[in-house]
Amino acid sequence: MAAEDNASRINHPFQDGRMNFTAFSRCLEYRREVAELMLEALPYLPERFTQVDIGAGNGLGTQVTKGMTEVFLRRAAVYGIDPDPYAIAQASKDTPSSERCEIAFIEGFGQDIETLVAGRIPKEGADMVSILDAVHEFPPDAQFPIIQAGARVLRPGGIFVMNSTFTSIATEENPAAWGFPAVKAALKFGGRKAKQPGLLQRPPEEYTQMLRNTGLEVIYYQVVGVTLPTSAMVAICQYPGFVEGVRKSFVFDNEPTLEQLSEELQIRYGKSRPLPRKWVRWIGQKPA
Ligand SMILES: C[S@@+](CC[C@H](N)C(=O)[O-])C[C@H]1O[C@@H](n2cnc3c(N)ncnc32)[C@H](O)[C@@H]1O
Structure with a gap:
């Protein structure tokens, strides 16, 4: 697919050896949030699930x-x-x-999920579809279609598991503490706040409604606080998705490259104390 086609399907540049999500995805606090959510999902899953x-x-x-699958003696196939x-x-x-978990990673867009998993998942559908800390990164117009396509590949009774730390409530208790390091980093390049933030932060209810609009019943909804250590904040500043979101939030006299802004953000967030933010979790179920 041509690069210009990708632009409407993903909001930010891909990762590379210098700028990537690896360090952040290894942060304990982030991993714990995903692990806790998956534990909430486990009771809805059969012994062997897709x-x-x-x-x-x-x-x-x-x-x-x-x-x-190891801890709870289950078997799974994950795509x-x-x-x-x-x-x-x-x-x-x-x-x-x-032995217990068969895994395949497939390069492709959420928009094409049905084609990508056709012939791999059971005919009746998958037991679980997850979108973990990713929905807010999909282009705004693609978010509902991707959720809808995900719901279509679920079997009746199957569950849809989703979380996001970029909703309108994520930093409602400490907006300045989260915002200042980015403002200071942007200032170095003559940045002034843009009219709109670079990443749409929807109210959680909008995502709840999207899940409902696909026909899913929302059976679990929770807002949890996660305090990110300074090292995690420095790590997220190495992720193109985050840095591009910050870059689009400002209008610059001298627009920095992603690498330049990343370096400055790492310095600024590296001076911050650990910061709490709110994660929102959902589990939806497809009617049997
Ligand atoms: C913040 S990362 C989260 C990764 C992982 N789920 C986790 O929790 O560690 C968001 C991911 O969404 C992916 N993404 C962005 N646009 C997408 C799209 N249109 N379809 C599928 N994935 C997309 C990005 O490439 C990125 O890997």
Whole structure:
């Protein structure tokens, strides 16, 4: 697919050896949030289940499922879908199949999920579809269609597991503490706040409604606080998705490259104390 076509399907540049999600995806606090959510999902899953993980990134969701199959003596087949070739390569390297968990990472867009998993998942559909910390990164107009396509590949009774740390409530209790380091980094390049933030932060209710509009019943909804240590904030500043979101939030006299802005953001967030933010979790179920 041509690069210009990709632009409407993904909001930010792909990862590479210098700028990637690897360090952040290894942060304990981030991993714990995903692990806790998957534990909430476990009671709804059969002994042997199939999962489709949309926006699989560097493999965290799959790694959590693989761990659960060992701890809880389950068996799973997991298909991790992501358009980013670097993410897919890293995830594949770090997450080989095991006796209990069969794993395949597939390069592709959430928009094409039905074609990508056709012939791989059971005819009646997958037991679980997940979108872990990724929905807010999909282009705004693609978010509902991707959720809808994900719901279509679920079997009746199957569950849709989703979380996001970029909703309108994420930093409602400490907006300045989260905002200042970015403002200071942008100032170095003559940046002034743009009219709109670079990443749409929807109210959680909008995502709840999207899940309902696909016909899913929302059976679990929770807002949890996660305090990110300074090292995690420095790590997220190495991720193109985050840095591009900051870059689009400002208008610059001298627009920095992603690498330049990343370096400055790492310095600024590296001086911050650990910061809490709110994660929102959903589990939806397809009517049986
Ligand atoms: C913040 S990462 C989260 C990765 C992983 N789920 C995790 O929790 O560690 C978001 C991922 O969404 C992916 N993404 C962005 N646009 C996408 C799209 N249109 N379809 C599928 N994945 C997409 C990005 O490539 C990125 O790997």
